[in-house]
Amino acid sequence: MKKNLLTTEASDSIITRVKNLSVNHQPQWGEMTASEMLLHCNSCNRQILQESGENKKTTLKQYLLRILALYIASDFKKNILGESRHDTKGKINSAEFEKQRTEFIHLITQFPANTHSLTLPHPAFGNISTHEWGIAAYKHMDHHLRQFGV
Template sequence: MRKNLLKKETADLIIARVNNLSAIHQPQWGTMTAAEMLLHCNSCNRQILEEERGNKKTQPKQYLLRILALYIAPGFKKNIQGETEHNTKGKANDLDFEKYKSEFVELISQFPFNTKPLTLSHPAFGNISTNEWGIAAYKHMDHHLRQFGV
């Protein structure tokens, strides 16, 4: 069964993993610090939960990428570049690590109790369902927690 952040047991697993993360953890790939990674994840999760982007037309390439990334590939590719609006390099203060971590836990805790459709268009996958957002959000959080070995 596919892990989905909309399921409480999956959200709880992600929270347990992030609770093992400290500000001194070093990335196994990439250049973000642990604080920058948390700030990045918080920015993405807040956008998923709060924003609507309308219904942009999904391109055929996006359908194929969605099937591959969400249903076939075991995880997201290392060192892949995201949207520039979520680039947090140099924008996170290590002294605020615990604040970012607390916000991370709060946002992840909201996913299983979300009752509204998640309608944000994904930049790579196009228009995806609420269930697919749960899968994508889990894979994204798993990717970054693996990046820091937790």
């Protein structure tokens, strides 16, 4: 069974790990600072939890990428570029670290408490189910925490 941020067990494990992150942690890959990474994750998680979208036809490429990324590959690949609206490089300074970590923890606790369908189409995977959003969100958070060695 894939780890899913919609479960308390998975969300608690992510929260435990982020509590071990400090403003001084350096990335093992990529260029974001710890504060920029938290801002990025918070932006993505707010969008998943708060926005809905209209279903568009999922392409075969999106479907295959979804199966590969969510069910076959163990981790998301390093250095993959996301949507430009979630690019946080240079948009926050290290003084905001604790505020961003507090927000990160708050948003992660909202996943298992969520009672509505998550209907936002994924930019790379197309239309995905609420359950698949939980898997994708867990893998995304895990990816960035591993990026900083926590």
